């Protein structure tokens with residue numbers, strides 16, 4: 001049987017949340033499972049319990065995140081309690097770090113989808129090895145279901161591509177997030193996983209990765225710290241649609257999705 005999974009790229013502030021509210025009612029009828037990265041959902045930095053639940057209520061089955069997950073203090077009220085909200089799994093295993101980095105979720109069609117959230121270490125905080133932690137997690141989740149999606153939240157293209165090959169033959173999909181610009185390298189690796197270096201951003205594209213361009217420019221020109229503010233123009237939902245064999249867990253197809261505000265037809 002074929003299963004259809006939609007993975008939505010980093011949801012950025014109010015424009016990103018509005019795009020989800022607008023498109024999810026249609027999208028959830030087209031896909032068996034929907035996963036989204038929510039690390040920028042609250043004003044561009046982090047997520048709150050209220051926002052996470054509003055996104056889940058739209059029909060998103062699980063939320064992944066990344067380096068910004070701790071940015072909004074309100075997250076601490078939800079992160080250890082809501083199993084559908086993930087933070088990178090390869091943070092140090094220390095009881096003081098709340099939350100979880102992987103889970104298996106019941107989705108439509110009686111299927112179960114495993115989701116693993118990893119974070120890279122190149123140009124990012126040197127946390128635990130995503131390759132070792134990720135492999136062990138995918139192997140463990142495969143005991144429960146052949147369908148396992150991995151969000152590799154990383155800065156370096158090389159680290160994301162390497163993760164795709166590392167999980168070749170094991171994962172259903174390895175999708176990159178964090179850099180906010182959709183890449184055109186979507187492919188199916190020989191052993192089955194669908195792969196893309198970056199899914200893109202669900203938010204304002206008339207910006208510098210979602211932030212008002214004049215603010216980021218001022219930061220570069222002055223070398224002074226600046227207060228980030230989410231931009232407004234050219235809001236787009238960016239995602240990948242993955243079709244997989246639900247018995248083997250192998251991907252059959254991956255397609256990029258880009259939807260404008262209020263327009264359901266995909267952008268060319």
Ligand SMILES: [Fe+2]
Pocket residue numbers: 010039040066178179180
């Ligand atoms: Fe992000």
Ligand SMILES: [Fe+2]
Pocket residue numbers: 039066067068153177178179
């Ligand atoms: Fe990030």
